Each structure stands twice: as C-alpha cells, then as structure tokens.
Amino acid sequence: MGVFKDEDEVYTYLGRIFQVGLDDPELGPKLRNVGSVLKLNQSDPKSTIVIDFGEGIVQLGEHGTAQVTRPVDAELEMAADTAHRFWLGKVNVALAMARGQIRNKGKVSAVMKIVPLTKPLFVAYEKILRDAGRGDLVDSVK
DSSP states (O other), X not given: OXXXXXXXXXXXXXXXXXXXXXXXXXXXXXXXXXXXXXXXXXXXTTEEEEEETTTTEEEESTTOSSOOOSOOSEEEEEEHHHHXXXXXXXXXXXXXXXXTSSEEEEOHHHHHHHGGGGTTHHHHHHHHHHHTTOHHHHHTOO
C-alpha cells in the first residue's frame, strides 16, 4: 500500500500543491506563462489530476468540479508515492522517466519546462503535510 490511504488524500495534498503554486504571486505568473496542460495519472491509489497552467485550473479527478477544456500536452503515469517523493525534493524527473518510474505520453518539453519552476513549492508541500498533522508522510521518506 502507498503512503496515501485513498484518492481523496491524493487530491488533498498533491492536488493542493498545484493550486498553491498557481496562486503564488511570484510563481503563479511563471507557471501560467508555460501555458501547458498536464495530466497526471497516479496509481496506488488510483487518481487523476489535470492542470491547465495557462488558465490556472486544477481539476481533481477525471470529472472534477473545475474542468480543464484545453487539450492535454503531456500525460504522466506514476505511483502516487513517486509524485509525493517528487514534491519532497527526492525525485529527479528526467532520471525517473529514464528508469520507467514515470511514463510520459506527449510533449516531454512541456514537462521539462514546468519541473524547474516547482522547486520553490517543495517547502510549501512539506508545510501542507505538517500543518495537516501528516508529518509521518514527510518523515518516512528517505
């Protein structure tokens, strides 16, 4: 079993970090300038997050309340644990793709434009977890 108990927990933590980034006064405009639409399909637990960086929309689930309408530029498949470890600064995306831990369909360039911009959010992700009383999810990652 993965670190998240269910799909809702994935959305609470992984989904939220994207909205935090898009809402940030400094980082948000940089993310929006990328303009790409990314779809993240996670397993264990199964969940989907679609982010339209250009429009600033985060869709949680295939049929979430916020709907992304533009076409997806890149679709990533990975374990939710891999996404969690990424946000804690423990995953090199290019290396994880080469190892097959992250599988990509679509424009790799879209992914690689976003990844370097996310580094300032690593601290925010850890704070989200700790503030929610889930320091265990931080402390268990090596």
